[in-house]
Amino acid sequence: MMFRMKAVRLHAVGEPLRVEEIETPQARDGETRVRVRAAAFNRRDVFITQGLYPGIELPRTLGSDGAGEIEDGRAVVIDPMLDWGDDPHVWSPKASILGMPRDGTFAQYVVVPSGNVYPKPPHLTMEEAAALPLAGLTAYRAIVTRGELRPGETILIPGIGGGVQTFALLFAKAIGARAIVTSGSDEKLERARALGADVTINYATNPDWNKALKRGEVDAVVDSSGGDTLNKALGVLRPGGRVVIYGGTRLEATFRLFPLFWNHIDIRGTSMGSPADFRAMLEFVNAHEIRPAVDRVYPMEQVNDAAARMAQSEQFGKIVLAID
Amino acid sequence: MMFRMKAVRLHAVGEPLRVEEIETPQARDGETRVRVRAAAFNRRDVFITQGLYPGIELPRTLGSDGAGEIEDGRAVVIDPMLDWGDDPHVWSPKASILGMPRDGTFAQYVVVPSGNVYPKPPHLTMEEAAALPLAGLTAYRAIVTRGELRPGETILIPGIGGGVQTFALLFAKAIGARAIVTSGSDEKLERARALGADVTINYATNPDWNKALKRGEVDAVVDSSGGDTLNKALGVLRPGGRVVIYGGTRLEATFRLFPLFWNHIDIRGTSMGSPADFRAMLEFVNAHEIRPAVDRVYPMEQVNDAAARMAQSEQFGKIVLAID
Numbered sequence: 134m135m136f137r138m139k140a141v142r143l144h145a146v147g148e149p150l151r152v153e154e155i156e157t158p159q160a161r162d163g164e165t166r167v168r169v170r171a172a173a174f175n176r177r178d179v180f181i182t183q184g185l186y187p188g189i190e191l192p193r194t195l196g197s198d199g200a201g202e203i204e205d206g207r208a209v210v211i212d213p214m215l216d217w218g219d220d221p222h223v224w225s226p227k228a229s230i231l232g233m234p235r236d237g238t239f240a241q242y243v244v245v246p247s248g249n250v251y252p253k254p255p256h257l258t259m260e261e262a263a264a265l266p267l268a269g270l271t272a273y274r275a276i277v278t279r280g281e282l283r284p285g286e287t288i289l290i291p292g293i294g295g296g297v298q299t300f301a302l303l304f305a306k307a308i309g310a311r312a313i314v315t316s317g318s319d320e321k322l323e324r325a326r327a328l329g330a331d332v333t334i335n336y337a338t339n340p341d342w343n344k345a346l347k348r349g350e351v352d353a354v355v356d357s358s359g360g361d362t363l364n365k366a367l368g369v370l371r372p373g374g375r376v377v378i379y380g381g382t383r384l385e386a387t388f389r390l391f392p393l394f395w396n397h398i399d400i401r402g403t404s405m406g407s408p409a410d411f412r413a414m415l416e417f418v419n420a421h422e423i424r425p426a427v428d429r430v431y432p433m434e435q436v437n438d439a440a441a442r443m444a445q446s447e448q449f450g451k452i453v454l455a456i457d
Numbered sequence: 458m459m460f461r462m463k464a465v466r467l468h469a470v471g472e473p474l475r476v477e478e479i480e481t482p483q484a485r486d487g488e489t490r491v492r493v494r495a496a497a498f499n500r501r502d503v504f505i506t507q508g509l510y511p512g513i514e515l516p517r518t519l520g521s522d523g524a525g526e527i528e529d530g531r532a533v534v535i536d537p538m539l540d541w542g543d544d545p546h547v548w549s550p551k552a553s554i555l556g557m558p559r560d561g562t563f564a565q566y567v568v569v570p571s572g573n574v575y576p577k578p579p580h581l582t583m584e585e586a587a588a589l590p591l592a593g594l595t596a597y598r599a600i601v602t603r604g605e606l607r608p609g610e611t612i613l614i615p616g617i618g619g620g621v622q623t624f625a626l627l628f629a630k631a632i633g634a635r636a637i638v639t640s641g642s643d644e645k646l647e648r649a650r651a652l653g654a655d656v657t658i659n660y661a662t663n664p665d666w667n668k669a670l671k672r673g674e675v676d677a678v679v680d681s682s683g684g685d686t687l688n689k690a691l692g693v694l695r696p697g698g699r700v701v702i703y704g705g706t707r708l709e710a711t712f713r714l715f716p717l718f719w720n721h722i723d724i725r726g727t728s729m730g731s732p733a734d735f736r737a738m739l740e741f742v743n744a745h746e747i748r749p750a751v752d753r754v755y756p757m758e759q760v761n762d763a764a765a766r767m768a769q770s771e772q773f774g775k776i777v778l779a780i781d
Contacts, residue, residue, distance in 0.1 A: 223697035223721040359714050373547035381714030390683050390705030393726035397547040400724040402717035 140240035141436045144192045146184035149437045158244040165203055165247040167211060171263035172238040173198035174443045174452040181233055182440060190234045197231045199238030200253055200262035208253035210262045211245055212411040221407050241456055251415055256422050264425035264451035268296030273414035274406035275355045275377045276304045284309030286352035291362050294321045297379060299426040299450045301355045302328055307421040315342055324449045343368050359383035372396040379403050426450025464564035465760045468516045470508035473761045482568040489527055489571040491535060495587035496562040497522035498767045498776040505557055506764060514558045521555045523562030524577055524586035532577040534586045535569055536735040545731045565780055575739055580746050588749035588775035592620030597738035598730035599679045599701045600628045608633030610676035615686050618645045621703060623750040623774045625679045626652055631745040639666055648773045667692050683707030696720040703727045750774025
């Protein structure tokens with residue numbers, strides 16, 4: 134057992150992340166210590182380095198996503214949602230996400246509540262398993278629990294490339310839905326086609342991309358972009374359709390009221406997911422042998438390169454850190 | 458039996474409504490003719506006179522709301538929702554609303570599908586019963602079917618005064634909820650208090666009216682105002698709360714994405730209601746002996762005065778036409 138370990142720490146907003154040696158954390162009652170083998174980046178980690186996140190406490194080890202081994206050697210993956218609470222519809226006021234304020238997975242060891250440790254899906258590598266938790270959980274709740282996507286329905290996934298959107302595509306195809314994706318990059322659209330996207334539209338060369346779709350062609354939309362995407366989506370949603378929003382690249386969204394009320398449409402907000410969502414997501418991933426889209430794997434020492442790639446939204450799928 | 462009858466007709470957009478004699482309509486198979494005793498105005502009627510409604514065909518007898526008698530003398534009230542279809546979640550593409558394109562209730566006789574004729578609630582006058590259908594149906598679906606309001610919850614009803622909002626208040630109080638209402642008029646707030654409103658706020662003298670409420674104090678919002686009301690409502694909704702939107706005084710709404718997704722909030726669009734909603738609404742009104750708020754009763758000949766009052770949003774509750 135090591136008494137010191139390597140960890141990726143943020144000391145001040147706006148500073149680069151530092152790889153340093155700190156004390157190895159000890160598990161207390163009800164906690165489990167995981168030897169992390171791979172971790173993954175989320176937009177949240179970048180927001181924290183930029184000071185764009187509530188409740189930042191520094192210095193802190195970042196990272197919400199991790200996979201590794203526990204003391205008896207079993208391979209595990211970590212649910213990053215802490216203290217969700219008893220209500221499946223909404224998290225409790227005590228809820229938090231691993232990696233802020235609690236020290237996260239960008240380290241050789243992380244200590245989490247034992248209930249947050251699950252067996253690693255056997256068909257996944259450590260890197261793939263590390264790519265799964267936060268984005269997979271968010272996408273699963275968005276698509277299944279909140280979006281209620283059914284076989285044969287059509288889902289619109291604007292702005293493919295980020296972690297949640299790529300999982301949304303994978304999950305939608307596993308459900309048996311038809312998937313329409315948009316991106317400003319032909320390369321990302323090509324990758325989306327390889328993952329099963331049925332229709333791909335480049336919004337950079339087709340700014341009126343919504344006009345390429347029929348009115349009422351879409352049953353559900355999963356989005357985090359804000360801006361005028363919502364308005365465009367409302368124009369192609371069928372009556373009784375729904376929009377699930379799990380984040381916001383822009384701060385605000387504007388929409389015309391008429392299509393919303395006239396077509397009985399729902400806009401449903403969601404963040405992360407409950408323990409039941411996480412369990413169901415793992416079962417779904419195992420049953421369909423879904424493999425997360427991994428963009429690149431960086432060694433821990435190149436964590437700031439990984440963060441820069443994330444900040445510039447260059448990735449397709451998850452950016453992973455290998456923890457040696 | 459008369460072969461000619463008086464009716465309120467619109468001949469051209471922008472023109473005043475005309476009271477004229479036309480042929481009395483005949484009921485065909487599956488239809489029932491109602492001798493109208495009272496009708497009521499909806500914003501829809503005013504939008505039609507202004508050309509702000511899809512699918513206008515002229516000349517036409519306006520009016521969605523009516524109460525009267527059928528041939529055997531029984532007192533009835535009319536469900537103005539035609540051809541809703543089989544899906545309780547959303548109307549069918551064939552659905553329409555009485556009064557455009559089908560001739561409506563501003564006449565001595567109206568012919569409707571027999572399934573749209575229901576017994577008049579016995580505790581209501583003809584004027585009160587005529588005030589009920591469209592706004593009562595819309596409010597019931599907004600509050601109960603879509604809003605899922607429960608006893609002890611708090612509902613925010615911005616801009617009290619219109620038909621749907623006053624029914625929303627009456628229904629919310631009958632359910633056992635706590636009601637917060639806003640208006641730019643102290644007189645309307647006074648009337649809302651008389652109907653049971655627990656908290657009243659004048660948004661004209663308190664433009665930051667949302668700051669008078671605690672964050673998380675509100676479980677549900679029912680709104681048709683658009684503009685920045687949605688943003689203000691999102692700031693006071695509890696996690697897991699919902700906003701039901703049944704119309705739009707303004708064309709667009711803008712909202713911050715963060716409170717929506719972070720707090721797992723739903724924005725739910727609704728229009729009119731299904732036959733099941735209408736039946737349930739009547740049962741609810743009968744069970745709780747709810748009396749619609751009637752603003753004023755105009756004789757048929759003063760229909761343009763009634764329309765002007767509606768257009769200027771001066772009313773509290775429903776504007777009724779007595780049909781002699």
